[in-house]
Amino acid sequence: MDVLTNRFKAALRAGRQQIGLWCSLASPISTEIVAGSGFDWLLLDMEHSANDLRDIYGQLQAIMEGEAHAMVRVPSDEPITIKRILDTGAQSLMIPNIDDAEQARRAVAATRYAPRGVRGFSQAPRAARFGRIPDYHARCEDEIFVAVQIESRRALDNLEEIAGVEGVDGVFVGPGDLSTSLGYLGQQNHPEVVAIIEETVARITRTGKLAGILTANEDLARRYIAAGTRFTAIGSDMGVLARATEALAARFKG
């Protein structure tokens, strides 16, 4: 596979479940470590973490030799931010808080050059390996994966229209925000929320788009996979570090 082929997108097309880890530590060192842990994809989070553009750049460099594919969650659907992240070489993007089809169309447009969209042109960004990938501009859009996040009651109402937008490859359920919007603040594992999420995953799948989710609860991760999620994040670097170090300390300190 050449450098421009999006391995994650190719694996999904081939029907292979993609298991991911959420990365919020904003460190090239920790991200390099987990890139070799066996995950298919890592979510580098810019919405709820200290990651800025340089942190993302460094982490993309750090995991070049690893097995895991990087997806970047952008802080917002703002085209200037999306352009800069694509230029660093991120090929898979997650766009948070998409509530309707128009917003989804704008987000996709930010990932496309004219006439299909509004992405600004850079001759030789890192994504084109500084001009060493001569057909970068012609090929890059086929290799971009756009996941939109649905995380509100309004997004649920508009789900089929959002998923139907051309260029939306995946629809990712944000269980924390969705449960909050549904009146279950901090209760993303509440049975009624779980039932709504399972139904939502089935609705996404019926549209022909790929469903994704994050949950650190292993039983729920298996249930959501059974319900149809195709890219499933099963924990976070921060959560694993916090819980594992607490447990280690407790074994000696009682």
Ligand SMILES: O=C(O)C(=O)C[C@H](O)[C@@H](O)CO
């Ligand atoms: O709403 C959610 O849940 C998400 O979008 C995932 C989160 O932002 C979060 O759990 C990351 O720490």
